[in-house]
Amino acid sequence: MAQAETKHRAVQSNRYRARRIGFIAVAIVCAVLGIWLLVFNFGLASRTQQVAVQYVSTTQPVADILLVMSYDESEANTPRARDGVLDVMERSSVNVDVVYMDAYNAPLGSDAYNAWVSQLGQKVAQHGRYAAVICADDEALYFMENNHDSMFPSTPVVFFGINDFNHALYATSSGYMTGMVEQSYVGSMMQATKKLMPEATSFTAIIDETPAGIGNRAQFDKALKSFEGMTVTYINASQLTREELASSVAGTSKDTIVFLLDANNDRYGNVYSLDNSVAYITGACSCPVFRATIGGVGGGVAGSAFLDPENDGQRAAQLAIHVLNGTRPAEIELVKDGTLGYVFDQQVLSDYGLSTSNLPAGSSVINRNYFSFDTLMLIVLPAALLALAAFFFVASLRLGRLATARKPRPVSVPVRAVTVPEPPYEPEKPQITQSVYRDEVTGHHNMQWLAEFAQSSQANDIRALVEVEIVAYEDIVAAFGRTVSEGLLRCVTERMEGLEKAFLVRSAGAQFFLGFETEVPHGSHQIDFLEYLLRQPVTIDEDTIEFDTRMAVTNRQPGMTMDDMIAGSDYAIRQAREFGGGHSVVFYDDNMRHAMEDAREITALLRIAIRNEDFVICYQPQIDLRLNDVAGYEALVRLKNDEYPPAQFIHVAEMNGMIVDIDRIVAKRAIEQLATWKKRNKRLRPISINFSTAHLTRNDDFVDFLLSELAANEIPADYIKLEITEGFFSANSDQVEQVLRRLIDNGVTIALDKFGAGYSSFSDVMSVPVALVKIDKAFVDTFLVDGNDDNFENLVRLAHGLGKKVVVVGVEKKWQIEICRDLNCDIVQGYYFSKPLSPENAVQYRPSANA
Known part of the structure; x- marks a missing residue:
């Protein structure tokens, strides 16, 4: 009887303990979720901005730089972008002179623009040489390209807020420029609007012929390829009067997604503010109007994507700090991303019967109905979770007291030895003949080995892949014969053996892959040394062979597998072939894949x-x-x-x-x-x-x-x-x-x-x-x-x-x-x-x- 009672108490104690642990676990989960939702919904999480100190040498003297803003302070992005640059530079003891182009009212080539350029030239002459120049948005970049040699000779330039990727890439080829290009936000916003209006069958895009407008259209054209079956109609505001623009917009059908990309001028050259264009177009259109960039939401636009201009300004300033510390712009890769966000007007969405439940995660919503389900969820759900956490925590304390009050006496339980069986025997797998993975000519690994390696865990350690190709190898074979040409391949591999690398693989013909466990950036010692090795002629018997090579470099990007890196290098080597000639080095980016x-x-x-x-x-x-x-x-x-x-x-x-x-x-x-x-x-x-x-x-x-x-x-x-x-x-x-x-x-x-x-x-x-x-x-x-x-x-x-x-x-x-x-x-x-x-x-x- 006593033994039965003891067993019962032990079981009860275990039940109390299990319940208590369960309640505490539920309380912790509810508390964490509630606090996370409050932080997520109300933006209590702060963004760390301590960036400058780690980049600027304490011995670096104070410098003056010039910040050229494309638009004046009335444009929504301008103050934020400017403050982002100033925030970093002030911490770095770098003085910043800010000038505003006012490109809307003084477009490139106009008399007002020429007068502004003349005034800035006088200011620069009085000030003296700046240590660097930062350009914000497309118009400022065009200005800098046209006036760099005359106004800022030998001055390094950093740009950001550029819409046109090809323009940005061309600018970096100058050698004195680097910076950031805005990408993908147009396509992301198009995806968001398609989810809001899944029945839509076409897009209508309102465009203009300003530099920013041309860049936005290029991004729109590129993103459109992802929408199979969707047609597009372009309305060019620069070729229409305002009345003609309103008439064109009014004719859009209900199954159309309307994007106001840009409408800054009309056919007569009149310039209009964004607020004016938004009010005019949304008033004439019978469909919701969306934008791909910030501005207009709250004035009639249903929603827009935006890149955080303050964050982008800070990142551009960081690039400039690198330049001030002696890094050449040509050594800094073009940055191809931005901090993307969304903002929507619930009142406009509701007017057109669109639900906020289909908005992208983390979207900001203005003009909310504060008694709507969405609004209540911001407060009620976190509060309910916190209340549940408190309830389960109190319940766990009460169970603890109950368990203590009914604590059973210690019980001795005999322990029976348990024999653990031996694991079943697994025979060793037969060794694969190593020659399968070796290239017969050079004795190094071949592509079959690389394919196996790409699936192994060791492949995760590879941070960069370099593909080397001997140019016109077929001509060398024709001129010197197979024996001498294969000798050339062996000599090239022997030279590359001297590099610090993870592996060396011979691909087809005269192509090789080298794997590195560190990134291989522009101007790195690996590339310089490799180019030096491959520039030297080869003598085999009595034949001296002078040859050219081309190289493709793929640095691992987030989410990239080894197979992705191999494919990326193939894209880049094809790009190098297009450039022609020898001794060229091309770095892979996603744009190459899209271009191919x-x-x-x-x-x-x-x-x-x-x-x-x-x-x-x-x-x-x-x-x-x-x-x-x-x-x-x-x-x-x-x-x-x-x-x-x-x-x-x-x-x-x-x-x-x-x-x-x-x-x-x-x-x-x-x-x-x-x-x-x-x-x-x-x-x-x-x-x-x-x-x-x-x-x-x-x-x-x-x-x-x-x-x-x-x-x-x-x-x-x-x-x-x-x-x-x-x-x-x-x-x-x-x-x-x-x-x-x-x-x-x-x-x-x-x-x-x-x-x-x-x-x-x-x-x-x-x-x-x-x-x-x-x-x-x-x-x-x-x-x-x-x-x-x-x-x-x-x-x-x-x-x-x-x-x-x-x-x-x-x-x-x-x-x-x-x-x-x-x-x-x-x-x-x-x-x-x-x-x-x-x-x-x-x-x-x-x-x-x-x-």
């Missing part, structure tokens, strides 16, 4: 379009300034449905050689169009078509083809102008001279296209046998401005002195036309007069009398 995927898709589209000759040919009028009449047209090729812009698919076509076929199709269609106009008794004007350098490298019969098409359609040769680029003259000079002489002798006019985009000097260009020199838009934007047009005037005077006409491309403003007239330019081409037109509209086009 786009290139594959474009190649497939081009293959179909070439097979079916299914391109759209537009004709942009070229205007004779003296006669104010059409002097000719440029034939411009487009893909049907504008799936990819010309700059993108033409580049791919040039890389894969399809440009040769495209040139033929454009030439044929242009000549046939002239024949059609001739039969209809329309006025004929010369048509300019592009002539790629690839025709020379392929030794094709384009000249014969062109002349036969002209003869078959009975069109005189002087109605065709062939446009060549400066790169044309880097080919075989005898072949170039022969081709050009034959074209000119048969009456075809030759024009030099894109002058100013390359590196040729005026005298080099003027020595080639061309009748026209076409000034590139980049050159126009830089030099065709008041106070900076001396180079432009010299070029025009030199061209005219040698009997060549000057065609100015990309003219979009009236004041540019006036400067062209003052400088006696012959022909202009650009949106000021006309965009590219269909054949029917082109032949009927006449410039207005007051143009």
Whole structure:
């Protein structure tokens, strides 16, 4: 009986103990969840900002830097971005001079902008050299590129808030710039709106032609590819009056997601504030309007994504601190992310029947209904969890007291020995023959070994992968034979053995992979030493082989597997091949993968379009300034449905050689169009078509083809102008001279296209046998401005002195036309007069009398 009672008490004690432990555990979980929800919902967690002290050497003297803000303080992001920079710099004893461009009211190239540049130049001259310059947003970056050499020679530059990735990447190639580019927030906001409106079948994007607007559209175009089946309509505010903009917006259907990307100006050049544009567009639109960047929420916009400008300003300041401490901008990689957040207006969402339950996690919501379920959840749920925690904690204390009051006497329990059985025997796995994992030529690991290694836990220790490729190895084999070429491979591997690395693998042909357990950044000693080793010629027996190599570097990014790193290096090595030449080093980033995927898709589209000759040919009028009449047209090729812009698919076509076929199709269609106009008794004007350098490298019969098409359609040769680029003259000079002489002798006019985009000097260009020199838009934007047009005037005077006409491309403003007239330019081409037109509209086009 006593034994039974003792056993019962022991069981009861164990039950009390288990319940008490359970209650305490539940109390802890409820308390932690409640406190976490309060912190998450009300933002009590602070962001650590102690960044400057660890970066600045205490011996570094106090420095002065210049902060150039694209917009004035009335723009929502400007004060926050500025304060982020100042916060870091003040802790670092660095003085910051802040200047504001006010790009909305003083756009690039305007009189107000030129006056601002002049005033800043005087200020810089009085101050003296700055230790560094920080540029905020796209307009400030454009300003710096145009004025760095004259106003800030040899001064390092850090930029942030840049929308256009390609522009940012180009800026870093200067060697004196580095910084941060904003990415992915457009696509993230598009995903968020699609969840809010799952029935939507199309997007409408309101855009403009400001630098920021161009960058935002590029991001929108890129993100759109993730929305299969969704169509898009663009409304360009820069080409419409405000009334036309309202009418276009009012016509959107209920199944459309409307994005206000940018609408800062109208067709007359009038500038509008964001608040004005938001009120105007949301008032006219029958659908909710969203934005991809901050601003407008609370004024009618339903929601927007935003990048934390203060945090980005701090990070840009950290980069500048690195520069002040002696790190060259070229050694600092372009930063490609930002701190993303969302904000929505519940009142606007409710007006359109949209629920806040579908918003991204962590979204801020304004104009809440404080008696709504969402609002109550912010307070009620954490409070309930804390109340439950208190309840279970008190209950556990009470159980503890009960257990103590009923504590049983100690009970002796006999212990019985337990025999633990031996684990079952596992036979050893047979050893795999090691030669399977060895390269027969070099004796090092092969790709089969790397594939096995990639699946092992040791692969997690690899932080960087470098792929090395010997350029034109097939030519070396052809010249020296297989035995000597394999000797070259063995010698190269022996040299790379001297590197501190985790492994060395020979891939196919003349490619190698090296794994490193530390990152391999730009300018690292690993890359420098590897380049030095691979630059030295190799002597095998009596043969001395000089060879080039290219390298691709992939540093492990968050979430990357070893297989991802191998694929990344393959993407980067292909990029290095596109650059051509030897001794090039390319670092992988995600944009390469996207570019490669786009290139594959474009190649497939081009293959179909070439097979079916299914391109759209537009004709942009070229205007004779003296006669104010059409002097000719440029034939411009487009893909049907504008799936990819010309700059993108033409580049791919040039890389894969399809440009040769495209040139033929454009030439044929242009000549046939002239024949059609001739039969209809329309006025004929010369048509300019592009002539790629690839025709020379392929030794094709384009000249014969062109002349036969002209003869078959009975069109005189002087109605065709062939446009060549400066790169044309880097080919075989005898072949170039022969081709050009034959074209000119048969009456075809030759024009030099894109002058100013390359590196040729005026005298080099003027020595080639061309009748026209076409000034590139980049050159126009830089030099065709008041106070900076001396180079432009010299070029025009030199061209005219040698009997060549000057065609100015990309003219979009009236004041540019006036400067062209003052400088006696012959022909202009650009949106000021006309965009590219269909054949029917082109032949009927006449410039207005007051143009």
